[in-house]
Amino acid sequence: MAPRVRLYGLRHLRDEHADDDLAQQVLLTTIEALRAGRLRETEKLASFVLGACRMTVLDLRRRAQRKQQLLARFGLDPLAPVQASEPMIDQDRLANCVQNLGERERAVIVMTFYDEQTGADVAGFLGVSEVNVRVIRHRAIRQLRDCMGVAV
Amino acid sequence: MKCMDPIDTTLLVDYWSGALTEQQEDVIEVHVFGCEECSGRLVELGALAEGIRKLARSGSLRMVVSDVFLRRAVEAGLRIREYSLPAGGSVQCTVTEDDDLLIGRLNEDLSAETRIVVSLCDDAGVERLRLPDIPFHATSGSVAF
Ligand SMILES: [Zn+2]
Numbered sequence: 651m652a653p654r655v656r657l658y659g660l661r662h663l664r665d666e667h668a669d670d671d672l673a674q675q676v677l678l679t680t681i682e683a684l685r686a687g688r689l690r691e692t693e694k695l696a697s698f699v700l701g702a703c704r705m706t707v708l709d710l711r712r713r714a715q716r717k718q719q720l721l722a723r724f725g726l727d728p729l730a731p732v733q734a735s736e737p738m739i740d741q742d743r744l745a746n747c748v749q750n751l752g753e754r755e756r757a758v759i760v761m762t763f764y765d766e767q768t769g770a771d772v773a774g775f776l777g778v779s780e781v782n783v784r785v786i787r788h789r790a791i792r793q794l795r796d797c798m799g800v801a802v
Numbered sequence: 803m804k805c806m807d808p809i810d811t812t813l814l815v816d817y818w819s820g821a822l823t824e825q826q827e828d829v830i831e832v833h834v835f836g837c838e839e840c841s842g843r844l845v846e847l848g849a850l851a852e853g854i855r856k857l858a859r860s861g862s863l864r865m866v867v868s869d870v871f872l873r874r875a876v877e878a879g880l881r882i883r884e885y886s887l888p889a890g891g892s893v894q895c896t897v898t899e900d901d902d903l904l905i906g907r908l909n910e911d912l913s914a915e916t917r918i919v920v921s922l923c924d925d926a927g928v929e930r931l932r933l934p935d936i937p938f939h940a941t942s943g944s945v946a947f
Pocket residue numbers: 805806807808809833837838839840841
């Protein structure tokens with residue numbers, strides 16, 4: 651269950667350190683519930699953990715906001731983040747794979763994952779239809795998957 | 803355990819890039835939390851997406867970029883050197899090691915064009931890099947790469 655919690659954290663917090671915090675908090679919450687006998691049926695575990703993830707992300711967001719407000723009020727700079735944990739994939743290989751995509755495929759992929767632009771924005775930039783953007787994106791993901799040898 | 807109803811990859815991409823409504827996200831999350839196979843696929847997709855964000859952030863991709871991309875790069879503190887290419891003209895580019903991104907911008911009336919090829923040549927005029935078939939919007943009037 652821990653990888654799923656980290657995944658949830660990465661998706662909702664976009665931060666490799668915050669998802670460590672999330673994983674720990676959710677784990678503690680879950681153990682607490684198990685100990686207290688509030689979680690007897692194991693089939694309820696997944697939905698309990700998902701619920702705990704949702705609550706904790708809201709809580710972490712609130713705390714991050716509060717931190718920002720305090721830093722702003724006292725005119726302080728945020729602390730530099732600690733070095734990221736080890737990369738999950740081979741960046742050099744990925745760079746090669748991305749560079750080997752067609753021009754359109756590469757633009758769509760970067761605009762989707764980096765710019766986080768909507769299908770309509772991407773379509774507008776490339777001058778193609780939204781349906782076409784989805785087709786190009788699908789093809790790009792498949793090519794990347796084959797090139798990286800991962801099972802997406 | 804084999805998943806009987808795997809989530810479509812396209813849907814996973816939409817989920818990861820934040821393109822779904824809250825209700826749609828809920829459906830995906832409930833499935834993923836209960837499914838070994840789909841959560842595994844989402845882990846791979848997330849790693850791929852994070853890798854691409856890192857590459858884009860470090861300015862190590864040679865590609866056509868959007869104005870959103872440039873705005874983000876500026877916000878992220880990347881140092882950008884930009885050259886504008888006049889129609890039919892040429893421009894000498896200098897790159898120092900302090901530059902993170904080298905941007906070339908074509909300012910031209912593209913409304914009559916159907917295809918753009920970018921070819922980067924060295925001093926001797928030998929082609930070093932070719933980006934065939936550049937995506938562009940006929941009305942935008944500029945291509946940044
Ligand atoms: Zn599944």
